Amino acid sequence: MQTNLPLNTIAIVGNGLHAWTIAACLARKLQKAPTDIVVITDPNAVPDSIGESTLPAINYFHRILGLNERQLVAVTKGTYKLATEYTPIDTAYQNDKHLARNSFFHAMSPYGAAFDNIAFQHHVTKAHLAGVAIDLNRFSLPAMAAQQGKFGIPSCDELDVPFSYALHVDTKRYAAGMQDFAYKLGVKHVEGSITATQLSYPNIEEDTSQFIQSITINKNQTFSADLFIDCSADGRLIHQALGINYQHFDTLLPCDHSVQFSTQRPHDPRATTQIKPHSAGYWRSFPLQDRGVCEYHYSGDYLTHEKVLGILNLGKEESKSATHQQHKPRQINTFWSANCVAMGSAAGELGRNAVSNFHLVQSAVLRLVDLLPDNTLNRNAECPSRDEYNHLCEEEYARILDYHCAYFALLAKHDSLSNLPFWQQQQSTEWPDSLTHKMTLFKHTGRLPFYERETFSEKTWLSLFLGLGLWPMQYDRLLDVGQRSINDSLVACEKFGASIQRMCSDMPSHYMFLQRYCGAK
Amino acid sequence: MQDNSIKSIVIVGGGTAGWMTAAALANLLKDTKITLIESDQIGTVGVGEATLPHLRFFIQRLGIDEHAFMRATNATYKMGIEFINWGEIGDAYIHPFGDFGHPIKGIDFHHYYVKLHQQGLNKPIGQYSLPVMASKAKKFAYPSTDEKSILSTYSYAFHMDAGLFSNFLRDYSETRGVTRFEGMVTRVNQCNESGFIKSVTLNDETEFDADFFIDCSGFKGLLIEQCLKTGYDDWRHWLPCDRAIAIPTQATSAPLPYTKATARNAGWQWRIPLQNRVGNGHIYSSPYMNDDTALETLLANIDGKPISEPNFLRFTTGKRKKAWSKNCVAIGLSAGFLEPLESTSIHLIQLGIMKLLDFFPDRNCDEIRVNEYNRMMQLEFERLRDFLVLHYHATQRSDSAFWNYVRTMPLPAGLDHKIKLFKERGRVVQYSEGLFLKASWLAVYFGQGIIPTHYDWQLDTIPTEHIVKQLDDIESDINSAVHQMPSHADSIAQHCALAKSWRTPPPRASFSLYGG
Numbered sequence A: 001m002q003t004n005l006p007l008n009t010i011a012i013v014g015n016g017l018h019a020w021t022i023a024a025c026l027a028r029k030l031q032k033a034p035t036d037i038v039v040i041t042d043p044n045a046v047p048d049s050i051g052e053s054t055l056p057a058i059n060y061f062h063r064i065l066g067l068n069e070r071q072l073v074a075v076t077k078g079t080y081k082l083a084t085e086y087t088p089i090d091t092a093y094q095n096d097k098h099l100a101r102n103s104f105f106h107a108m109s110p111y112g113a114a115f116d117n118i119a120f121q122h123h124v125t126k127a128h129l130a131g132v133a134i135d136l137n138r139f140s141l142p143a144m145a146a147q148q149g150k151f152g153i154p155s156c157d158e159l160d161v162p163f164s165y166a167l168h169v170d171t172k173r174y175a176a177g178m179q180d181f182a183y184k185l186g187v188k189h190v191e192g193s194i195t196a197t198q199l200s201y202p203n204i205e206e207d208t209s210q211f212i213q214s215i216t217i218n219k220n221q222t223f224s225a226d227l228f229i230d231c232s233a234d235g236r237l238i239h240q241a242l243g244i245n246y247q248h249f250d251t252l253l254p255c256d257h258s259v260q261f262s263t264q265r266p267h268d269p270r271a272t273t274q275i276k277p278h279s280a281g282y283w284r285s286f287p288l289q290d291r292g293v294c295e296y297h298y299s300g301d302y303l304t305h306e307k308v309l310g311i312l313n314l315g316k317e318e319s320k321s322a323t324h325q326q327h328k329p330r331q332i333n334t335f336w337s338a339n340c341v342a343m344g345s346a347a348g349e350l351g352r353n354a355v356s357n358f359h360l361v362q363s364a365v366l367r368l369v370d371l372l373p374d375n376t377l378n379r380n381a382e383c384p385s386r387d388e389y390n391h392l393c394e395e396e397y398a399r400i401l402d403y404h405c406a407y408f409a410l411l412a413k414h415d416s417l418s419n420l421p422f423w424q425q426q427q428s429t430e431w432p433d434s435l436t437h438k439m440t441l442f443k444h445t446g447r448l449p450f451y452e453r454e455t456f457s458e459k460t461w462l463s464l465f466l467g468l469g470l471w472p473m474q475y476d477r478l479l480d481v482g483q484r485s486i487n488d489s490l491v492a493c494e495k496f497g498a499s500i501q502r503m504c505s506d507m508p509s510h511y512m513f514l515q516r517y518c519g520a521k
Numbered sequence B: 001m002q003d004n005s006i007k008s009i010v011i012v013g014g015g016t017a018g019w020m021t022a023a024a025l026a027n028l029l030k031d032t033k034i035t036l037i038e039s040d041q042i043g044t045v046g047v048g049e050a051t052l053p054h055l056r057f058f059i060q061r062l063g064i065d066e067h068a069f070m071r072a073t074n075a076t077y078k079m080g081i082e083f084i085n086w087g088e089i090g091d092a093y094i095h096p097f098g099d100f101g102h103p104i105k106g107i108d109f110h111h112y113y114v115k116l117h118q119q120g121l122n123k124p125i126g127q128y129s130l131p132v133m134a135s136k137a138k139k140f141a142y143p144s145t146d147e148k149s150i151l152s153t154y155s156y157a158f159h160m161d162a163g164l165f166s167n168f169l170r171d172y173s174e175t176r177g178v179t180r181f182e183g184m185v186t187r188v189n190q191c192n193e194s195g196f197i198k199s200v201t202l203n204d205e206t207e208f209d210a211d212f213f214i215d216c217s218g219f220k221g222l223l224i225e226q227c228l229k230t231g232y233d234d235w236r237h238w239l240p241c242d243r244a245i246a247i248p249t250q251a252t253s254a255p256l257p258y259t260k261a262t263a264r265n266a267g268w269q270w271r272i273p274l275q276n277r278v279g280n281g282h283i284y285s286s287p288y289m290n291d292d293t294a295l296e297t298l299l300a301n302i303d304g305k306p307i308s309e310p311n312f313l314r315f316t317t318g319k320r321k322k323a324w325s326k327n328c329v330a331i332g333l334s335a336g337f338l339e340p341l342e343s344t345s346i347h348l349i350q351l352g353i354m355k356l357l358d359f360f361p362d363r364n365c366d367e368i369r370v371n372e373y374n375r376m377m378q379l380e381f382e383r384l385r386d387f388l389v390l391h392y393h394a395t396q397r398s399d400s401a402f403w404n405y406v407r408t409m410p411l412p413a414g415l416d417h418k419i420k421l422f423k424e425r426g427r428v429v430q431y432s433e434g435l436f437l438k439a440s441w442l443a444v445y446f447g448q449g450i451i452p453t454h455y456d457w458q459l460d461t462i463p464t465e466h467i468v469k470q471l472d473d474i475e476s477d478i479n480s481a482v483h484q485m486p487s488h489a490d491s492i493a494q495h496c497a498l499a500k501s502w503r504t505p506p507p508r509a510s511f512s513l514y515g516g
């Protein structure tokens, strides 16, 4: 029998949004444990993003922290996100109403329902193959609401169709809120640049990996901790001190530069994050209450910074807010090594077209809490919790990598892009086997293979494929049994679409909702 | 467009696998010609008598009345399996179809249990499981549909006469258009170019051709192996039992609502109660025990009078390398056989059928579809295998060469990590797909003496008195619920009564081991 030895100190090395989100969550979960949490921030760090577009998992995260969502949206001048709006056109990036007609609104919950025990996609595929045009947006409540500029949270008992939503938040305000929250929970804060790290071998017998004994800040202050969380931009501890390397995804994730800037306050913002391809990458934009956030992601091989500035042609205010960043699409080889866990940028970068590091940080910190060892185990060379943590992260990253690649893989097939050199390049990319298997199986059977640890459910993958134009060549054979006709399928779909339309008509506009409940003026 | 759809299917084999497949296909593929060929000379294995809750889902999907099924197969209820002498001689625990306790403050119940255990609590974790306590009290009632009730925390399956089940499904299938032929398949004819199966020929030279073939011919895999030569992964180094003797006996007491699996010197013995008799069998490993000793052991440990001669069986634990090859899917023993220890075979038949329907092909049987089917079945077999291996490996027994071997054998990759992770801090490796989930792993770990060194340290902030009270409350809730349940025998009598007005309809089935 052994009693638990709690960790005495956890040090978080990093800045802004990620560091304070991690700190707040740990502090909340370890509220009653005798563990000190210290955040060490670097005054010279690169600034945060302007805004973040999140996934529905953030609602769970907030529940765990005990935060009131509407208040949080008000304080962070946030807005809601019902769907990702995939727009096929290259030109404008403002929330332009008439562009929406061609958009696919990708909600994060299933489309349609099983009719006659046969999954939705087979019914629409059957119709599609017969030449019937299918507007997917009509078969998802959040997608349709998003398209119509609406937002509401249906109460559970009136809701018999899938519904989910996420948030757009102002990074600075959100980080400040988390910092505040963390302070209240007793988190300590130290400012200073790390100038040295001291390593040691905790177990002399074996050839164990090195542990971080302590770190030196500003050349004179030394901090030791039982566990270090590295969420610095450059992997200050995990990579630079412990020497863990990254694997690179340059060929899979082609956008290695981005410009983020804020735009004018949208008048009647849709509850969506917009994604739009351009000649050498993609636009991503979403609304906050007091401004819009716009990101221009591109490949440095195809565009120079000057050229991009020319394309963007930013106004004075926009220029002031603009930040230019270089990205290294990559992933750390060991997420948790010895007594150091890498999160956020230190763990890697997989781009931002669907999942940002902000989501990965939330997911990582919850996983860490779940697997947090006690202090004796933490010092052991062999630590099954650590192995498990690493294994889970690897699977999670692999599935997200697939998802991000899918965007490029599918768009490269569109006629309107296929003659652009950047997109041509994507056509010849060798995608991960798991993604190829997914796309091929779907194309041939209308089904998705099963993989563990998906961030996006099978149904979300499925609607992404359909929405971006990957249609199966075959539908479920059982759909043809017993003289079922296309018309049967269409009638069932129609009925479902009509009920969605009814629910939608009761919803207020997104802006009205924000005004009423979330402090928008 | 060319019509490539499958118009005809031949199923070779009329055991549990053959008839379950025929029934499911007949129910869904209304315009496909389905033929089943079986040979009276060869007969069936048919010892599959203990099932899992998923079978209810199968029965309900076929629109079969559960009570009619029970009457037809002499079925009794099953809420779990009691494992005797596994961790150590003298040990016993039940692996139930349900959870232990419930999470408190977001932390899994077993951490609380471990904490009190460390402080001297010496109750088995089964005290906190309704199906375990109900099993011990020989009681049974349908799970409640009220999620808040403790009576909703379990699920149930059946013990049944597999031969009668096949007959029952034969009736069902024949009413729905399946044609049955009696005869021995002596030749399997392939298409020269593609290697696809064209037809099978019987000993009287009748030839049956079809677009698609399902091999339910048992261990030998007449189509999938003898013709298509897909190969077999032999797993005897992990699951060394390879022989069985089965013998039914007269019932001497009211049926128990659970299966018994009693470990012996070189294997284990099953006891499966039906309404009218008891199924018994001894599974053993031939390098460690000969047939005579095995039979002696079995006969010395049965409680009623045998009602037939002992039936000797041989098998190789493992799995067919590809369950689906070209235009032929193997379902049942032809696809592989693990070990009847957790009654998984019929479940694997069901899963094979479901996945086949899910990936139902056209005549081309495109490879991508076939590969995914095989990948899924492989994953399922491997996860089941690991769970079964755990039963053998997690032991302190050192009383025979057999137990010394399994206790010290090298484990399949991944299982070692699973055990270590649990020992370290009570963490069970989670999957979203798979048959045996957390509750089952917990049952075996705790039941066979693998107790975590550490519980979740978040508990240290909760006063011990609170934890004691919580556990006491759960225990007394369970006890009073069990007290009110009718006996197993009474429930069977009521549900199998002919008059419909007497019967309560069974709850909706779900595709899960634990209900809810």
Ligand SMILES: Cc1cc2nc3c(=O)[nH]c(=O)nc-3n(C[C@H](O)[C@H](O)[C@H](O)COP(=O)(O)OP(=O)(O)OC[C@H]3O[C@@H](n4cnc5c(N)ncnc54)[C@H](O)[C@@H]3O)c2cc1C
Residues within 6 Å of the ligand: B012, B013, B014, B015, B016, B017, B018, B037, B038, B039, B040, B042, B043, B044, B045, B046, B047, B048, B049, B050, B051, B162, B183, B184, B185, B186, B216, B217, B218, B219, B222, B244, B245, B246, B281, B283, B313, B315, B331, B332, B333, B334, B340, B343, B344, B345, B346, B347
């Ligand atoms: C010892 C033991 C205990 C078991 N216990 C359980 C349990 O508790 N629970 C559980 O779920 N499962 C259990 N099983 C597994 C279960 O018995 C089988 O999964 C089930 O019987 C299915 O068998 P099958 O239909 O695949 O093959 P079989 O029963 O072997 O049927 C084969 C069929 O193929 C036909 N056939 C073969 N060759 C030819 C030919 N040349 N021409 C024509 N027809 C042919 C035969 O006539 C027969 O109809 C157990 C198995 C064993 C060995």
